[in-house]
Amino acid sequence: MRIPILKLYNCLLVSIQWELDDQTALQFQEDLLQKIHETSVSGVVIDLTSIDFIDSFIAKVLGDVIDMSNLMGAKVVITGIQPAVAITLIELGIGLNNVLTAIDLEKGLEKLQQELGE
Amino acid sequence: MSIQSCVTIINEWDIVAARQLGRNVAKELGFGTVDQARITTAISELARNIYLYAGKGQICIDKLFDGGKPGVKISAIDSGPGISDIRQVMEDGYSTSGGLGAGLPGVKRLMDQFEIESIPGDGTKIKATKWLR
Ligand SMILES: Nc1ncnc2c1ncn2[C@@H]1O[C@H](COP(=O)(O)OP(=O)(O)O)[C@@H](O)[C@H]1O
Numbered sequence: 359m360r361i362p363i364l365k366l367y368n369c370l371l372v373s374i375q376w377e378l379d380d381q382t383a384l385q386f387q388e389d390l391l392q393k394i395h396e397t398s399v400s401g402v403v404i405d406l407t408s409i410d411f412i413d414s415f416i417a418k419v420l421g422d423v424i425d426m427s428n429l430m431g432a433k434v435v436i437t438g439i440q441p442a443v444a445i446t447l448i449e450l451g452i453g454l455n456n457v458l459t460a461i462d463l464e465k466g467l468e469k470l471q472q473e474l475g476e
Numbered sequence: 477m478s479i480q481s482c483v484t485i486i487n488e489w490d491i492v493a494a495r496q497l498g499r500n501v502a503k504e505l506g507f508g509t510v511d512q513a514r515i516t517t518a519i520s521e522l523a524r525n526i527y528l529y530a531g532k533g534q535i536c537i538d539k540l541f542d543g544g545k546p547g548v549k550i551s552a553i554d555s556g557p558g559i560s561d562i563r564q565v566m567e568d569g570y571s572t573s574g575g576l577g578a579g580l581p582g583v584k585r586l587m588d589q590f591e592i593e594s595i596p597g598d599g600t601k602i603k604a605t606k607w608l609r
């Protein structure tokens with residue numbers, strides 16, 4: 359299964375709707391970078407509202423894809439992290455410290471527009 | 477009293493199966509969403525370590541009833557290369573695979589009880605328990 363990536367104006371929108379296995383996570387990393395390249399967007403919002411746990415592997419894949427997107431010139435905002443996910447990530451020792459976040463998709467898009475200065 | 481079910485870990489899909497089993501057991505015993513996430517995450521970390529470092533092993537989930545108090549015990553057992561310096565692998569950030577090195581120290585914090593036994597050349601046994609509060 360591949361995660362759908364939608365283009366909306368100057369952004370890409372990704373909503374992860376099901377539990378990520380390793381293959382899907384790695385495929386997503388590649389697909390997102392390819393899509394940034396094809397569309398020349400300057401921002402990405404990744405919505406995790408439906409995700410009920412994140413382990414260190416998925417956290418690494420996410421953190422890496424954010425860094426990779428930044429390298430290409432696209433800013434990434436993560437939205438919708440559930441309380442249980444925030445708690446377990448911090449207990450794992452993973453703060454995702456330099457990552458832009460917002461409470462939901464709408465706020466995420468607003469934050470992205472601010473970051474992009476538009 | 478305890479009721480056990482196990483998943484053999486050989487490939488990445490078995491990691492998914494193990495954490496689904498764990499989440500179902502946690503739900504059944506009445507754990508809330510945060511503890512369910514802790515238990516699922518801990519299983520995922522231990523199962524992935526078996527897959528990455530031992531190649532093959534087992535994750536077993538026990539339902540515990542200690543004087544009426546329910547708990548979940550995760551056992552991760554493999555006959556892989558073992559760990560020679562346990563203190564080192566329990567340090568945050570230590571990884572021999574380019575990972576985050578958050579797995580083992582993380583599991584210890586996510587769960588209430590944590591035990592690790594390992595004999596180099598023989599294998600590794602990890603047990604972690606979470607009690608319903
Ligand atoms: N079952 C195991 N058998 C052998 N070595 C292991 C096992 N589990 C963990 N290790 C070792 O402990 C290190 C730390 O593990 P962990 O905390 O999960 O971080 P990571 O998996 O990100 O490296 C691993 O890099 C590996 O060297």
Ligand SMILES: [Mg+2]
Binds near residue numbers: 525
């Ligand atoms: Mg690990």
